[in-house]
Structure formats: structure tokens, C-alpha cells
Amino acid sequence: MAGVMFRLAHQLIYPGFMDHYRRLMKNQFRSREELVGDQASSLRALMMFAYDKVPYYHDLLKERNLRPDDFRTIGDLERLPVLTKDVIKANCDAFVPSDLATRRYERKATGGSTGTPFPYRMSRYDKMLSMCHLYRGWSYAGYQLGDRTVFMGGSSLTMGVGSSATRHVHEVVKNIRMLSSFDMDEAHMRSYADSINRFTPKFMFGYASSIYFFSKWLKENNVQVKSPVAVFTTAEKLFPEARKGIEDVFRCEVLDTYGLNDGGVSAFECLEHRGMHVDTERAIMEVVDPEGHQTSKGEGRILATSL
Template sequence: MRILHKILLIMGCSLYDRSFLKYYNLVKKNEFESYEKLRKYQEGKLRELIHFAYENVPYYRKLFNNLSLKPVDIESIKDLEKLPILTKDIIRNNRKDFIPYNLDKQRYVNKSTGGSTGNPLQYRLSKSDRTLGFAILCANWGYAGYELGDKIGAIAGSALISTTRSVLQDNLKAFILNRKIFSSFDMSDEYMNEILIKLNRFKPKYLWGYASSIYLFAKHIRNNSLRINFNLDGVFTTAETLHDYQRKIIEDTFSCEVFNQYGLNDCGVSAYECRMHQGLHIDMIRSILEVVDDDGNQLGAGEEGRILGTSLHNFAMPFIRYDTGDLGILSAKKCPCGRESPLLKKIVGRVSDFIYAPNGNKIHGEFFSHIFYEFDWVKQFQIVQKRIDEIIIRIVPDSKDRVNDSDLGRLRKIIISRTGRVDITIEICDDIEPTKAGKWRFIVREIE
């Protein structure tokens, strides 16, 4: 049956873009290629992109002229430091200047970012680049043993699962890809029971989706001693920061390894965890990923900085040194798996995933994740900062009977020890509303 679905998947993808199998084979062929050859490939594609952007995209022509630069001045990844960081606001304020002169000759789709900050960005994506992204995803799922045509259960939203207005068309696509798809917008107990019933019938080989959604699903199964009638070879988490306590619950529940991923379509960057779990292998085919300081200087291994992406194949709307809004740390390690692509040691989270404290501290969301791990009755939480001295803590408990003054008092004490004196309001909720993309924001900062 998997062979049939493999053929269907290849045929379906090829109908959309005949390059799918070519790209898939390209990625598999280069999986264990030397770092030097991969870097050479990247920089060759970078030079092509820079020349195209200068000749065809008004924004980049103006930028280069203002900086007294020519395309020949950007020959290597290090040379990218000569260019400023590209932000969403720059793109919005110069939208017409990002239209290539030859756009009418290109095949592309209109896309939008998830808008987790409340302001989604509209952009164009070359059809060939979109196909390359999917080929990379399928090929690098192979780190966990995935083969084309294997059954996938998916719990996610619009950031991962694109839908149309036709239910028939969406169902046909899911059949071709051999997926059973569930929305992450409603993670109520009733809906999670329904997910499990349908997955028990479908019997997926892998589970894929938002880290928080799969974690909530796993915790629901454990807390209610529900029966799983399928055996997973792996779980792919993505789109959100995966915390250690979430990984443990997911792995214990499904008796398999979790393979974390990182990726954005707008600038093409992605990274994938292998069985060694030493970090995430950074894709070097589709894009260039940099970790930089606030001034755009490239940082070395072990230093936390902003993640920038340069898409090497999206000629419909080239993004060069695009600020992803994420924070990450590169690794100095060489993975023992034999792949020589560099490792992303850690995805720290969104730049906005922190709060300011009256005592001057800047406290990242990771601090709160570690706190709540101590309270096993907490199903979900959200920190909302209204003012510098006011924090609202929303908690969804497994059971309201387990909420107790002792734990809440200890929670207040731990937080105040880091923030200094703040007003803390704790709200016990039935649920926390997800973003429009179906993601769970655990830090909401309403002050600048």
C-alpha cells in the first residue's frame, strides 16, 4: 500500500511542479556531502541571486547604490555582513519596490506569514521554490526513517497545512500525501478524543505538527490512560519552540523519538534533527541561515543571536538577510551521524518571547517554561504583560480540583524573585485562545 501512495505522492507533486523528484533526489544525493562542497553550492547560488536582485528588483538596486556596492562585492556568505538586516516593516513600506521587472514571466503563489505578532506579512513564493521546500521536508524526514508514501498524522494550523475553499480538493490532497489532518485550533478534551479514535483507525507511522498541540495531545492521552492502537516510528515537532518537558511527555506517551524541526517558507530556512539529537542540521540547499547580533554581525558557535534567512531560489520576491524574528544558537559540534551540514544548537524562541521587569531584568519565556514544569497539573499557561509592573498568568489545569493555594503562592514567589515587585493576577481558564494560525503564544507582551 505504501508503494501505491509513494507513486501517488510523486505523481501529485509532479502535476503541481515537475521538479519535485529532481529536487528530492538532489537533497538525498547531498545529504552526506562535504561541508566545503555544500558551502560552494550555497555561495554559487548566492551570487546568482544577488545579480538577479540587483538587475531586476528596484529595492535592491537602490540599496546597493546607496551603499556604493556592486553585485561583485557579495561573493561569499561573510560578505552578507555588508548588507543591512531586512525587516517586515521595510518590506511593507517598500512593497512596490520588491516587484521584479520580470514577475509576469514567473510562476508563483501569494502567501502570508502566520502573523503571531498580530501583523502578518504578504509575500510571493516561486512555485519551484515551494516545491523545493516540500522536497527538502520529505527528504529530511528520512533522518527518522520516513519514506515517501508513509502514513502521517498531522495536528497543526495554517502555518503547516495549506487549505483551499474546496473540502473535496483538500481531502484529495490529504489522500495523495497519505495524511490524516487535524486542526490545532480546538484542543478540547472532546476533540482530542476524536483525534485519537481516528488515528487508531488510520494507524499512522509518523505524527507531525505544532509542538504545543502534540504535547497537549500526548498529555491528554496519559492523564486519561487512553489506549493507542498504532505504533509510531517518530514524531516531528515544528513551528514552535519545543521544550525539554514537552519532548519527554511526547516520547514517553508514544514510545518513540521526537525529531524537532525549524523552518520558515518566507525566507526558506529550515533545520532538522537526526537520531543523534545533537542539534538541528541546517539546510544548505534552499537558503542561507545566519545568526547575528543586533547590528547584523555574524556570531560564532555558542552565541545567542537573531536568525536571518536568505532564500536562494525565490526569484518572485527575493529576501536577503531577512529577520525571522527568532533567536538561535549555532553549535560548534560536528554531528556523529556523518552529515556535515552545520548544526543549530538551540532555537531559543521568538524575539518577542520575553517580558521586561521593574528591576531591569529581561526575562525570556524559557524561565516560565521551567517553572511550570514543576506543576504537573498545569495543562497550558500564558503570561500576559500589561504594564512594566503588571503580569497576568493564565492557567488551564488538568482538573480544577488540583489547583491549590500552596502551588500558586510558590509560583508567585519564584516569579517575583526574578522580576522584583510586580502585581501578579492568576486566572484559571478552561482554554487559551490560539493565534489565527492555530499556534499557542505563551508570552504576550503588550508594552514595548
């Protein structure tokens, strides 16, 4: 019943959700060459839109004597300068698409981990894809749509859903419980433990530091909670000590995730623990060397191009 309600709620809010989710689930078995080919096609469509609708990119391409059809592969992204927050701030109006009034979007803001939170617009379609990716990433540990899940985090994990009534609706239709990482005193953590034991979640998802802090409190106070199938950590670096501590207390697998929501990049660890599966349908993730050239070896900076 919970799975049916979950699917129905997502389908009503985001028409086409189930079709896109099924497509993404099939994509994990396609070859890398096919997925990269899809990205190249999406990149060409994006460049056409940017040239036709976004003043900043129209002027930039003309200045560099480029046309949208010059971008045939992911490697062609090197022909563009890296877009920074400072550039956007200095040319804010030039980044507003001419057809913005006809588009459905939500206003978001980054978490501010590199300084001040940065506002951005996110299309409803992009929001839907982000959820499809999240659920597919969780499926690597056996998650199925509608499985009971506890969230422990802040507004970036849907904590800021408005009134208590709205929050309750979210919890019921998504079969989740939301525990705030900003209320981690003795009384709240004891209530969190009670809530988990009543709800008996199959999975737990949240900020790495918050779940680790909670796990240390459970151990120090000799409080037992029902073991989920897996714990998914996000938002912060998961250090080996934290992974081990969470595994020991919750007695389950711990799988890390990487997310750059404003850039569309996401990646998920699976049960083999040999790295992360990088999603390809929502964004292009480049790894570049100090000179800004794409590289597939060694370390580098991540550049994100939302599609």
C-alpha cells in the same frame, strides 16, 4: 501503491520534483565546503537578479557603490543592511520585480507569531524545495515518500486547503490525515484518537504545543493510540517537559524541527539528538552577534537570506 501515488501527484504538480528530491538526498553526504560553495554561487545569481529586476536593491547597491559580482562569499552579506518588515512596508512597490508577471508564485503570509501576519510571495520552485527539505528531514527518522503521516496543526501545515473535497484529495494522494489544532475539545480529541488508530500512521507531524496537549489528554483519559515510528514537532519551542510527555504517551522518538518558510531556512533533528541539520540549498542562515557580524561561536540572532 501509496508511494507511487505520492510521487506521481508531486511530479504532476511540481515538474522536476523527484529530480530535486534525489539531488537533496545526495547533498547530505557532500562536504560542508561544497555546500557553502553552492550557496555562494546562488548568492551571486540572486544579487544579479535583485540588481537587474528589483528597484529597491538596484538603488541600494548603487548608493553603496556595489555591484552584484562584489558578493563572492557568504561573508559579503555583511555589506548589506538587514532587511526588516518596516523597510518592506515603507517601500512596498520597490520590492516588486519588474518581471513578476512572467513568474509563477503563490501568495503566503507569516504565522503572525511576532505580531501581525506579514504577506509575501513564494515562487513555485521555492515551494517545491521546501517540500523536498521537509521529506529529507523526516528521512532522518526513516521516513520514505508516501509513508502514512498524521498532521496536527493549522493553515501553515496545509490545513487551509479549501473545501472538504479538496482536503480529501490531499489526504488520499499524500497518504496523510489532517487534524486541526484549533478543535481540541473533548469530542474532537476522542475522534482524533479513533482516527489515528484506524489510519495507523508511521509518523506524526505538528505543532509542539498541540501534540503535547493531545498527549496529556490521552494520558489523563487512559486512551491508547498506536505508536508511530517518530513524532516530528514544529512551529514552536519544544520544551524538555513537552518532549518527555510526548515520548512517554506515544512511546517513540520525538524529533524537533525549525522552519522559517518566508526566509527559506529549515533545520531538522536526527536520531542522535545532538543538534539540528541546517538545510543549505534554499537559503543562507547567518548567526550574528550584537554588532551584526557573523559568528560561529556562542549565541546570536538568526538572519535568513532566501536564495
